[in-house]
Structure formats: structure tokens, C-alpha cells
Amino acid sequence: MNGRNPENGRKQVMFHDHRTFSFSNIVMVLVVVFLFLPLFVVVLYSFNSSKGMTWDHASLVWYEKLIFDSPSLWMAFKNSLIIALTSSATATVLGTLAAIGIKWYRFPGKSYITTVSYLPMVLPEVIIGISMLIFFSAVKIQLGMFTIFVAHTTFNLPFVFLLVSARLDEFDYSTIEAARDLGANERQTLLRVIIPSIMPGVLSGFLMSITMSLEDFVITFFVSGPGSGTLPLYVYSMIRYGVSPVINALSFVMILGTMLIAWVFRRFLKTIAANS
Amino acid sequence: MSIKDGRRSSERRERRLGVSYAAPMGVWFTVFFIAPLVIIILYSFLKRGLYGGVEWEFSLTAYGQMFNPNFGKVLLRTIWISVVATAFCILLAIPTGYAMARSKHQTLLLFLIIIPFWTNSLIRIYAWISILSTEGFFNEILKSLGIIDEGLHLIYNHGSVILVLIYMYLPFAILPLFTTIDKFDFSLLDAARDLGATKFGAIRLVMLPNIRSGLLTAIVFTFIPIFGAYTVPLLVGGKDSTMIGNIIVDQVSKTRNWPLASAFSMILTLVSTVGVIWMMMSSRKEQAQKKNVTNQQKTEQNILDHHTTGGEA
Numbered sequence: 001m002n003g004r005n006p007e008n009g010r011k012q013v014m015f016h017d018h019r020t021f022s023f024s025n026i027v028m029v030l031v032v033v034f035l036f037l038p039l040f041v042v043v044l045y046s047f048n049s050s051k052g053m054t055w056d057h058a059s060l061v062w063y064e065k066l067i068f069d070s071p072s073l074w075m076a077f078k079n080s081l082i083i084a085l086t087s088s089a090t091a092t093v094l095g096t097l098a099a100i101g102i103k104w105y106r107f108p109g110k111s112y113i114t115t116v117s118y119l120p121m122v123l124p125e126v127i128i129g130i131s132m133l134i135f136f137s138a139v140k141i142q143l144g145m146f147t148i149f150v151a152h153t154t155f156n157l158p159f160v161f162l163l164v165s166a167r168l169d170e171f172d173y174s175t176i177e178a179a180r181d182l183g184a185n186e187r188q189t190l191l192r193v194i195i196p197s198i199m200p201g202v203l204s205g206f207l208m209s210i211t212m213s214l215e216d217f218v219i220t221f222f223v224s225g226p227g228s229g230t231l232p233l234y235v236y237s238m239i240r241y242g243v244s245p246v247i248n249a250l251s252f253v254m255i256l257g258t259m260l261i262a263w264v265f266r267r268f269l270k271t272i273a274a275n276s
Numbered sequence: 277m278s279i280k281d282g283r284r285s286s287e288r289r290e291r292r293l294g295v296s297y298a299a300p301m302g303v304w305f306t307v308f309f310i311a312p313l314v315i316i317i318l319y320s321f322l323k324r325g326l327y328g329g330v331e332w333e334f335s336l337t338a339y340g341q342m343f344n345p346n347f348g349k350v351l352l353r354t355i356w357i358s359v360v361a362t363a364f365c366i367l368l369a370i371p372t373g374y375a376m377a378r379s380k381h382q383t384l385l386l387f388l389i390i391i392p393f394w395t396n397s398l399i400r401i402y403a404w405i406s407i408l409s410t411e412g413f414f415n416e417i418l419k420s421l422g423i424i425d426e427g428l429h430l431i432y433n434h435g436s437v438i439l440v441l442i443y444m445y446l447p448f449a450i451l452p453l454f455t456t457i458d459k460f461d462f463s464l465l466d467a468a469r470d471l472g473a474t475k476f477g478a479i480r481l482v483m484l485p486n487i488r489s490g491l492l493t494a495i496v497f498t499f500i501p502i503f504g505a506y507t508v509p510l511l512v513g514g515k516d517s518t519m520i521g522n523i524i525v526d527q528v529s530k531t532r533n534w535p536l537a538s539a540f541s542m543i544l545t546l547v548s549t550v551g552v553i554w555m556m557m558s559s560r561k562e563q564a565q566k567k568n569v570t571n572q573q574k575t576e577q578n579i580l581d582h583h584t585t586g587g588e589a
Contacts, residue, residue, distance in 0.1 A: 024372070024374045025375045027368060027371035027375065028371065028375035028376060028385075031368055031446065031450070035392040035443070035446070038392075038403030038407060038443070039403060041403060041406060042403045042406065053413050093300075094304055097297045097300060097301070100297050101294045102297075105290045105297065106290060107291045107295045108291070109295070109298075109302060113302040116305045116309065118552075119309070120305075122500060122548055124500060124501055125504065126506045127504065127544050127548075131315065131541065133528065134315055134316055134528075134534065135308075135312035135315050151308075154305070154308050154309050157304065161301070214396075215396050217396075232396060235399065239511060247399075247402060248406075250399075255391070255395050255399070258391055262390050262391055263387075266387065269386040270458075272451075273386055273455050274452075274455045
């Protein structure tokens with residue numbers, strides 16, 4: 001009998017369930033179709049020359065409009081990029097350091113930090129958004145790019161922390177002791193030994209943060225001020241106040257972007273599935 | 277320096293290093309996450325300010341207002357919509373996760389599940405609007421086939437809210453279930469079959485107890501975001517399909533009743549916390565059990581029990 005998973009001899013499959021049309025396979029195929037149907041429809045209609053849902057003929061007119069005739073959309077995209085880069089960078093630095101500290105050292109407040117870092121992933125987004133909105137107005141901070149940056153860093157941190165911690169689990173502590181025995185000080189150990197070897201975890205944390213940040217709508221919706229609209233906020237206003245098929249073209253571009261990111265992550269997909 | 281002094285100084289050093297590594301994140305979360313939460317807890321016990329904001333006077337008015345029949349209706353609706361949508365997600369996710377774990381093309385399948393999952397949520401909601409609306413994709417197809425003359429009202433009702441919620445949160449159920457089923461030793465199912473269990477019986481009695489923690493994670497992580505949904509009922513729901521999330525936002529931005537918004541937020545926070553604690557306790561219990569009896573032994577016992585009691589009747 002063929003082993004299902006070549007790198008794992010443990011899972012020799014013998015359960016008599018090899019039929020292609022088993023119940024579970026049929027459900028899985030239907031689920032995948034269900035998940036892709038809306039994406040397919042949007043992409044299809046992005047190439048439709050007319051405005052409505054009746055098919056006229058194939059055209060690239062909405063892509064032309066998207067690229068050359070949507071200045072406010074590009075403005076929003078620029079805001080999104082600025083926020084994504086700054087908040088992901090901040091989250092990556094803070095999250096990586098914290099993961100190192102929590103993994104190897106004992107100190108007061110450790111369990112507090114671990115528990116608290118878990119919460120933003122669990123609480124509904126509305127709560128995080130509203131509580132931040134109320135907080136910023138209580139301490140009188142004007143809503144704008146800065147408040148969005150703070151909010152995004154906050155919800156990005158747990159992902160970096162988690163992915164880097166997972167990577168640290170595979171790291172052999174004796175390497176550090178060796179570095180110290182050879183005379184490296186703490187800073188040298190961190191920069192030359194620890195960071196290089198956990199780089200894959202750090203990078204995936206950073207990329208994950210960028211993805212999360214570019215995609216977030218609910219939290220950003222609450223903490224944004226005038227002139228600080230991000231791309232998802234712009235999409236929201238398009239949906240609410242007058243839909244132009246430009247949104248279909250934009251959707252296809254965003255779906256392609258998502259596919260690219262998922263492809264970059266292809267090796268980590270299982271880890272991501274386990275941690276999501 | 278004596279050994280004791282050395283140990284003490286290394287302990288102190290460990291503490292200093294640990295704190296300096298972890299403090300920046302700890303401080304960040306305390307200021308920008310815990311403090312805001314504490315503020316809404318506080319606000320929920322205060323009096324409403326005349327023009328938004330709060331007055332610093334203790335009051336339980338907000339909690340009283342929650343039992344206003346109008347809000348009560350929304351609360352009940354939120355509960356039943358969340359239960360129905362979560363149930364559908366789980367029922368679809370179990371066979372899907374199973375088929376994915378058994379497949380030779382795991383990476384491809386994960387890719388296929390994750391792409392829609394990572395695609396911008398507003399784009400996905402918009403896609404459903406363009407499918408379901410009166411002049412949408414679905415109605416146009418039916419019209420061109422000559423089945424109907426006028427578009428059906430498929431959107432802006434409870435049904436469309438539930439459908440789109442299932443769509444949005446199905447991956448939250450599939451991914452943890454896939455992960456646990458993937459770790460499951462499928463040869464146990466063969467053993468159960470050899471001992472005379474039916475296929476369904478083998479899955480129910482041998483596999484389900486072993487994937488309990490994944491099942492719980494799936495339920496909790498699907499139910500919580502659905503219970504706190506805001507965008508979906510706003511964009512595809514009708515006038516009477518609002519959920520708690522919408523009330524909270526309306527109370528903040530329109531009615532400007534911050535204490536009431538805070539009180540409702542407390543409910544959402546409480547539900548989430550209970551769910552997470554339940555999940556963590558159960559996974560801890562499972563780990564403790566694994567220390568005593570390995571899962572394998574337990575399962576063998578299960579099969580044996582099942583076999584000796586005459587099997588699935």
C-alpha cells in the first residue's frame with residue numbers, strides 16, 4: 001500500500017477509504033468550489049465592458065480606470081503601505097525580542113505578558129476597535145495615521161510573537177552557551193547568533209503582519225481620522241456609496257497579491273494552519 | 277566569590293535580561309491594549325454624558341438598558357445566528373479537514389483554503405453582494421435561462437447574513453480541524469474496522485475522541501468572531517438582521533451612549549474569555565491524560581469496549 005506521506009513513515013494508510021468519490025472528498029470539493037465561487041464571479045466581471053451584471057463583451061476598461069483614473073484609490077493604497085510597513089517593522093522588533101526573553105529567561109511578569117499577547121487574536125475586532133477609539137479620545141490623541149499605526153502594531157504583535165516563538169522552540173540553547181564561552185557579550189550573541197538562526201521565523205512574522213495590516217478593515221475603521229483612509233476603508237466607501245466596476249478590477253489585483261503571498265508562504269502553510 | 281553568590285548574580289542577570297527583552301512588548305500591550313479594555317470596563321459602570329463621553333458617577337443604567345426588549349431581541353438574534361452559522365461551519369469542516377489530511381496534495385489544498393481566507397474581507401463580502409443582489413449574478417443566470425422573469429430577493433435578510441458568515445469563517449473551522457486530524461494515526465481506523473466496527477462507527481468512536489481539542493478550537497475560533505460580527509450584517513443584512521456588533525458601533529458613533537456600548541462590549545469580551553478558557557482547560561486536561569495513558573492505549577481500550585458491547589447497533 002502506498003504511504004500517504006513520504007516523509008512520515010508512521011502514517012501508512014490502510015484504512016479502506018481510497019475512493020475518489022468518498023463522502024469526505026465530495027464535501028471537500030464542494031467547499032473549495034463554494035470558497036472560490038465569489039472570487040471567480042468578481043474576476044469574471046472585471047473583464048466585462050458594461051457596468052451591470054449582464055455580460056456585454058470582454059474589455060480591460062476597468063483596469064484602465066483603476067490604473068489611470070483613480071487617484072484617491074492610490075492615495076489610500078499609499079496610506080495602507082505606510083501603515084503596513086511601519087507597524088509590521090515595529091511589531092517585528094518588539095515581538096521578536098519578547099519571544100527571546102520569554103523563551104529563555106525567568107522574570108516577574110512573564111506569565112502576564114504571555115497571556116496578554118494571546119488576547120488580541122481572540123477578542124472580536126469590534127471590541128479592539130471600539131476600546132481603542134474610546135482610549136484615544138480619553139487621552140485626547142487625534143485620530144489619524146498615528147492611531148492606525150498604533151492599532152495595527154497591537155494586532156500584529158501576537159502573530160510575530162507566535163511565529164518567532166515557534167521558531168525558537170527548534171533552537172538549541174547550547175549554541176548560546178557556546179557563543180558566551182567563546183567570549184561573546186549579550187549584544188553580540190543576540191545579533192550574530194540568535195537573530196540569524198531565527199531569521200525565517202522573524203521574516204514570516206513580518207510578512208504575516210504586512211498581510212494582516214493591508215487586509216484590516218474593522219479596527220482601522222474606528223481609529224482612522226480625516227485624510228488617513230486606507231485601501232480597505234476606500235473599498236468600504238465604494239461598496240456603500242456607489243459601486244463602480246473598478247472594484248472588480250481592484251479585487252482581481254488584490255486576489256493576485258494574496259496568491260503571491262500564500263505562495264511565498266507555501267512552506268509554512270502547515271505551521272500557519274496550526275497557529276491560526 | 278562563593279558559589280551561592282555566583283548563582284544569585286546569574287539569577288539577577290537572567291531577570292534583568294528577560295525583562296529588558298520582553299518589557300517593550302509588555303509595556304506596549306499594557307498601554308494600548310489592556311488600558312483601553314480597562315477603560316471600557318470602567319465606562320460601562322458610569323453615567324452617560326450629555327453630548328457623548330461619560331460623567332464620573334457610578335451607575336448601572338447601561339446594564340439596565342441592555343434588557344430593553346429591543347436590545348434583548350438583537351441579543352437573542354445574535355445568539356441564534358452565531359449558533360446556526362457555527363454549526364454549519366463545523367459540519368462542513370470535519371469532512372473537509374478529514375479529506376485534506378488524507379490527501380496526497382496537502383500543500384495545494386491548504387493553498388486553496390488559505391487564498392480566499394486571506395483575500396480582503398470587504399472584497400469577499402462585495403463579491404457576495406454582486407452574486408445575490410436583485411440584479412446580481414445568480415438572478416441574471418436564472419433570468420437568462422428563462423426560469424424567472426424578475427430578480428429574487430436573495431439578499432438583505434437573515435439567510436444572506438448566515439450564508440456570508442459561513443463563507444467568511446469556514447476556514448477558521450477547517451484549519452484547526454485539518455491540523456489535528458493530520459496528526460491522527462489512521463491505522464487505528466483500520467484496527468477498528470478489523471475488529472468489526474462500521475466505517476461511521478470507527479470514525480465516531482475512534483477518531484472523534486482523538487481530535488477533541490481541534491474540534492473545540494474550531495468551535496471557539498468560529499463562534500467568537502461570528503458572535504462579534506459587524507461588517508457582514510451591516511453590508512448584507514436587512515433592517516432587522518443587526519447583531520450586537522452593530523449595536524455597539526451605533527451606540528458609539530450615532531447615539532453616543534458610551535456606557536451602553538461599553539456594557540455590550542463587556543458581553544462580547546465575556547463570551548470570548550469563557551470560550552478561550554474552556555478551550556485551554558480542555559487541552560490541558562487532554563495533555564494530562566496523555567501523560568497517564570497514551571492515546572493509543574486509550575483508543576485500543578475504546579475499540580475493545582466497543583467490540584465487546586456488540587458494536588454499533
